[in-house]
Amino acid sequence: MTRDEYFQLKQKYANAGFENMTDAEMSEFVSYSNTFAKLLDTVSLFGGDALNPKPRMFYRMKHIRQADRSKIVSVKSGLNGVDGRIHGFNKGELSIVSGTNGSGKSTWLSQIALEAATQGFSSVIFSGELRAPRVKEWLMLQAAGRDSLVQDGWMYHVESSAREKIENWMDEKIYVYNNDFGLAVKQIMKALEFFTLIMDVDVIVLDNLMSMDLREYPGDKYEKQTALTMELSNFAKKRNVHIFFVCHPRKSMGLLRKEDISGTADITNAADNVLIVHRVNNDFKNRTMDFFKWKADAAIYNCSNVVEICKNRDLGVQDVFAESYFDQPSKLFLNYRDEYRHYGWEPEKEEWTGETPFDNGKHDDGGKAAETGEDQGDRLEASV
Numbered sequence: 001m002t003r004d005e006y007f008q009l010k011q012k013y014a015n016a017g018f019e020n021m022t023d024a025e026m027s028e029f030v031s032y033s034n035t036f037a038k039l040l041d042t043v044s045l046f047g048g049d050a051l052n053p054k055p056r057m058f059y060r061m062k063h064i065r066q067a068d069r070s071k072i073v074s075v076k077s078g079l080n081g082v083d084g085r086i087h088g089f090n091k092g093e094l095s096i097v098s099g100t101n102g103s104g105k106s107t108w109l110s111q112i113a114l115e116a117a118t119q120g121f122s123s124v125i126f127s128g129e130l131r132a133p134r135v136k137e138w139l140m141l142q143a144a145g146r147d148s149l150v151q152d153g154w155m156y157h158v159e160s161s162a163r164e165k166i167e168n169w170m171d172e173k174i175y176v177y178n179n180d181f182g183l184a185v186k187q188i189m190k191a192l193e194f195f196t197l198i199m200d201v202d203v204i205v206l207d208n209l210m211s212m213d214l215r216e217y218p219g220d221k222y223e224k225q226t227a228l229t230m231e232l233s234n235f236a237k238k239r240n241v242h243i244f245f246v247c248h249p250r251k252s253m254g255l256l257r258k259e260d261i262s263g264t265a266d267i268t269n270a271a272d273n274v275l276i277v278h279r280v281n282n283d284f285k286n287r288t289m290d291f292f293k294w295k296a297d298a299a300i301y302n303c304s305n306v307v308e309i310c311k312n313r314d315l316g317v318q319d320v321f322a323e324s325y326f327d328q329p330s331k332l333f334l335n336y337r338d339e340y341r342h343y344g345w346e347p348e349k350e351e352w353t354g355e356t357p358f359d360n361g362k363h364d365d366g367g368k369a370a371e372t373g374e375d376q377g378d379r380l381e382a383s384v
């Protein structure tokens with residue numbers, strides 16, 4: 001069949017109704033369909049052929065490779081209640097992190113950069129509100145952990161012997177954007193594009209939407225925010241990084257829900273994960289008792305911060321509350337009160353288990369056993 005014949009037949013049958021076809025037309029149609037089916041296999045209608053590869057605009061089923069979950073690279077947060085349920089944060093995806101002022105968003109994300117570094121991933125942090133020295137100080141305290149801090153009045157400092165080791169270890173693993181280069185979002189995106197092209201970057205923390213200057217984007221406030229979120233989602237895929245994007249809520253009172261996150265629903269729709277960091281204070285207790293009908297003695301109220309998974313596109317997880325215990329001196333989110341989080345700057349050391357020949361080997365963790373992975377997640381849901 002020539003090209004012209006093919007197009008003539010295609011035209012002829014484009015709007016053909018089977019009921020009006022003669023036998024001759026029907027057999028012509030059948031042979032056309034057969035030819036067409038062969039054409040699909042040989043001609044580059046749905047993408048290129050071996051000699052002339054082109055991206056396919058539409059896939060046929062047999063062209064679609066089976067998803068291989070073993071190829072997904074994910075960064076663990078270190079919080080068992082989160083990692084146990086969503087198996088970490090996949091590269092190529094976007095997470096929105098929200099929470100009221102002071103709930104611990106920046107603190108947790110700074111810790112994730114350390115967790116990532118310990119797993120061999122590198123991160124870039126944009127902090128619109130904290131200057132680079134402050135970002136570094138928080139990272140230093142967290143990396144040092146309780147055992148390598150010295151108290152000075154109400155302040156804590158990293159022991160001088162640990163300081164240099166931590167600094168050297170973090171040096172090419174965690175980068176901080178210099179705000180002097182501007183907070184205009186186009187400039188930040190250009191800088192990230194350039195940086196991720198020349199350096200291996202796995203995680204980007206953008207803290208936060210409100211501190212970015214969106215004036216260069218068209219449209220009203222909400223359209224600008226939506227445009228940025230879509231751009232971040234595409235950027236994460238294109239550059240194969242995981243982006244944590246901090247978005248404040250629209251309201252400052254009441255129990256924060258996914259719908260209260262700033263901007264329109266487009267922001268959370270575009271994200272692969274939506275997480276809310278809550279601080280477990282009296283307000284949180286009262287409002288969750290009211291909203292979820294949790295009991296006053298629910299185990300979740302023993303912890304200090306909760307990370308709520310509101311949306312997880314990959315595994316469909318939602319309504320999971322991951323408990324954490326905030327360690328004030330080191331600013332670490334811990335899985336249980338006396339946990340020792342180990343970061344890559346120091347050699348692995350045996351964690352103190354509290355076991356002596358005379359006790360029953362239990363941690364002082366508010367009555368809960370230390371657990372990891374799935375078990376922890378299951379327990380958390382059961383505990384409220």
Ligand SMILES: Nc1ncnc2c1ncn2[C@@H]1O[C@H](COP(=O)(O)OP(=O)(O)OP(=O)(O)O)[C@@H](O)[C@H]1O
Nearest residue numbers: 099100101102103104105106107279304305326331
């Ligand atoms: N449960 C807690 N108990 C005591 N202090 C905490 C707790 N959680 C976080 N903090 C501390 O509160 C301060 C504010 O935390 P952080 O900046 O991480 O909050 P945030 O949610 O990012 O706030 P913002 O929305 O204002 O940027 C930090 O010094 C942090 O270490």
